[in-house]
Amino acid sequence: MLRRDFLAVRSGLTEDDARKAAAVLADRALDLPELADARTVAAYVSMGSEPGTHALLDALHARGTRVLLPVLLPDNDLDWGAYDGPGSLVRVQHPGKIDLLEPSGARLGPDAVLAADAVLLPGLAVDARGMRLGRGGGSYDRVLSRLERAAAHPALVVLLYDSEVVAHLPEEAHDRPVHAVVAPSGARRFR
Numbered sequence: 565m566l567r568r569d570f571l572a573v574r575s576g577l578t579e580d581d582a583r584k585a586a587a588v589l590a591d592r593a594l595d596l597p598e599l600a601d602a603r604t605v606a607a608y609v610s611m612g613s614e615p616g617t618h619a620l621l622d623a624l625h626a627r628g629t630r631v632l633l634p635v636l637l638p639d640n641d642l643d644w645g646a647y648d649g650p651g652s653l654v655r656v657q658h659p660g661k662i663d664l665l666e667p668s669g670a671r672l673g674p675d676a677v678l679a680a681d682a683v684l685l686p687g688l689a690v691d692a693r694g695m696r697l698g699r700g701g702g703s704y705d706r707v708l709s710r711l712e713r714a715a716a717h718p719a720l721v722v723l724l725y726d727s728e729v730v731a732h733l734p735e736e737a738h739d740r741p742v743h744a745v746v747a748p749s750g751a752r753r754f755r
């Protein structure tokens with residue numbers, strides 16, 4: 565129900581709202597040292613009404629940051645490929661899912677995310693402790709447990725609209741908090 569409610573608010577945004585938010589989000593995200601100073605960022609290509617990441621991906625790529633993007637696997641785990649500009653993306657239709665833009669180049673394997681200095685995670689909301697509500701596929705839960713197993717500690721950052729930064733979300737035992745959220749009104753870090 566929570567997921568449905570957050571998605572309903574997103575689907576009510578106009579294209580103009582979304583475009584303006586994406587531009588502000590890219591600036592704010594690039595101001596965050598965790599992203600600005602990263603050599604490798606594992607990010608994703610926003611789809612539909614998700615807070616836009618295109619401007620951010622291009623800015624990171626342009627400044628020489630290595631950007632990794634997810635490739636959805638049949639079991640909902642994620643493989644990774646490098647972002648090499650808008651021409652390096654291909655539209656993919658996974659059964660039952662909205663179309664995703666995925667990297668068309670070499671697959672680097674699920675462990676490629678371990679090289680990231682910062683991971684940008686998609687989410688529908690984050691609470692005051694940094695607990696994140698995802699789409700429910702568990703893809704990023706798996707990324708987080710893979711990072712934990714490898715003792716990798718990249719900065720974990722979520723891009724959201726302002727109304728999606730909330731006081732409290734229900735969590736499950738496997739959920740792990742993120743470090744920061746970037747919203748149009750500003751960034752917020754969690755301890």
Ligand SMILES: Nc1nc2c(c(=O)[nH]1)N(C=O)[C@@H](CNc1ccc(C(=O)N[C@@H](CCC(=O)O)C(=O)O)cc1)CN2
Pocket residue numbers: 608609610611614634635636642660661662664686687698699700701702703704
């Ligand atoms: N832009 C973006 N890329 C991403 C994610 C994401 O959340 N956003 N993912 C995050 O893990 C992975 C893909 N996971 C996805 C999970 C569900 C749906 C989807 O279309 N869900 C339907 C509902 C049907 C269902 O529950 O499967 C929907 O949201 O309308 C799409 C992608 C990797 N890439």
Ligand SMILES: Nc1ncnc2c1ncn2[C@@H]1O[C@H](COP(=O)(O)OP(=O)(O)OP(=O)(O)O)[C@@H](O)[C@H]1O
Pocket residue numbers: 686687696697698699700701702703704705706709736738739
């Ligand atoms: N490390 C893991 N390995 C395999 N499955 C996992 C792992 N962690 C969580 N899951 C499973 O993934 C499913 C979705 O979990 P949850 O509802 O927390 O998704 P979410 O965090 O909202 O989604 P996402 O991680 O894709 O953003 C659950 O069935 C959960 O048991």
